[in-house]
Amino acid sequence: MKILVLNGVNLNMFGKRDPSHYGQATLSDIEGLLQVLANELDVELECFQSNIEGHLCEKIHHAHDENIDGVMINAGAWTHYSYAIRDALAILKCPIVEIHMSNVHARESFRHVSVFSSIVVGQICGFGVESYLLGLRATVQSIRSKT
Ligand code: DQA
Numbered sequence: 250m251k252i253l254v255l256n257g258v259n260l261n262m263f264g265k266r267d268p269s270h271y272g273q274a275t276l277s278d279i280e281g282l283l284q285v286l287a288n289e290l291d292v293e294l295e296c297f298q299s300n301i302e303g304h305l306c307e308k309i310h311h312a313h314d315e316n317i318d319g320v321m322i323n324a325g326a327w328t329h330y331s332y333a334i335r336d337a338l339a340i341l342k343c344p345i346v347e348i349h350m351s352n353v354h355a356r357e358s359f360r361h362v363s364v365f366s367s368i369v370v371g372q373i374c375g376f377g378v379e380s381y382l383l384g385l386r387a388t389v390q391s392i393r394s395k396t
Pocket of ligand 1: 325326351360
């Protein structure tokens with residue numbers, strides 16, 4: 250079972266960005282923790298981050314072509330307005346789980362909207378790094394309950 254972990258715009262700056270929302274961990278710390286959990290759960294993980302919207306779309310197209318089993322995505326600010334990423338995700342047939350470090354619903358109103366919400370299995374937000382670890386468990390669970 251292979252899961253793709255996608256991180257979008259500005260998320261390479263975790264560790265340097267507003268610690269009250271995003272804590273101190275870097276993206277590479279988070280990916281390391283995810284890898285440890287993936288080993289425990291016996292799943293293969295691929296992690297990808299980009300600040301370029303089209304590159305994220307192309308990675309999703311590639312995931313479709315290689316029949317990926319599940320996708321976890323924190324698209325950062327793109328979550329709130331990128332119909333291009335939403336349409337790319339909608340091509341996939343596998344479970345998709347949306348992740349946010351911060352509780353987006355307790356922040357500015359533009360963050361309350363996710364253009365992905367109707368095509369994801371669910372959203373996990375507000376638990377910091379733990380959002381990613383819960384997200385991986387949720388993705389694996391969704392794949393296993395489908396098969
Ligand atoms: C975020 C929340 C988004 O609103 C914001 O634009 C981000 C990070 C999060 O992980 O909490 O860049 O996705």
